[in-house]
Amino acid sequence: MKIQKEKPAKHAQKKEDILDAASRIIVDKGIKHTSLSDIAKELGISKGTLYYYYASKNDIVFDIAERHMQRITERLFSIIKASESQASLEKIFGAVIENILDAKTRSSLHIYLIREALTGNSALKERFVHTYRQWFALTEEIFRKVLKDQGDYSTLAPIIVAVLDGLVIQTMFDVQENQIENTVSSLLKIVV
Secondary structure (H helix, E strand, C coil): CCCCCCCCCEEEEHHHHHHHHHHHHHHHHHHCCHHHHHHHHHHHHEEEHHHHCCCHHHHHHHHHHHHHHHHHHHHHHHHHHHHCCCCCCCHHHHHHHHHCCCCCHHHHHHHHHHHHHHHCCCHHHHHHHHHHHHHHHHHHHHHHHCCCCCCCCCHHHHHHCCCCCCCHHHHHCCCCCHHHHHHHHHHHHHHH
């Protein structure tokens, strides 16, 4: 009897389903309290089937982090690309902030992943460092394009990214309600 391998598209889709389920559970229970059994149960598959796709929970967490960071970065790029034609900094950063704060589940996952990276998961920490550097470069690029000068925005970019992280946390606590325009306007008056 010949064992038939799964088609690549089906395999990729099953991995996406696993990551979606694991993300939901992690948001509800946290990374430490999420088990492979929980994920398999959520999907209605056996733990053995789950092992076919992922050898460990860490592998799932790494892929969730990678996918999460990639999605945010892609959204940022698309917002900037769409805003390149004569958009103001206020409009660009307003759109970026709205997009980042749009989904509480994604924000919760972001915070859980940061916590995991800061509490000893060095591989995850490296991924965050790499992605944050990408975000800093992207932020510098926005300032250069919109302000049409080659000023040194290398110290400003990390501040903007830190403000975005802070807004994510405040939104999760419902501290910032519909104040995106005021926040962006005030921030840009201070830094530009």
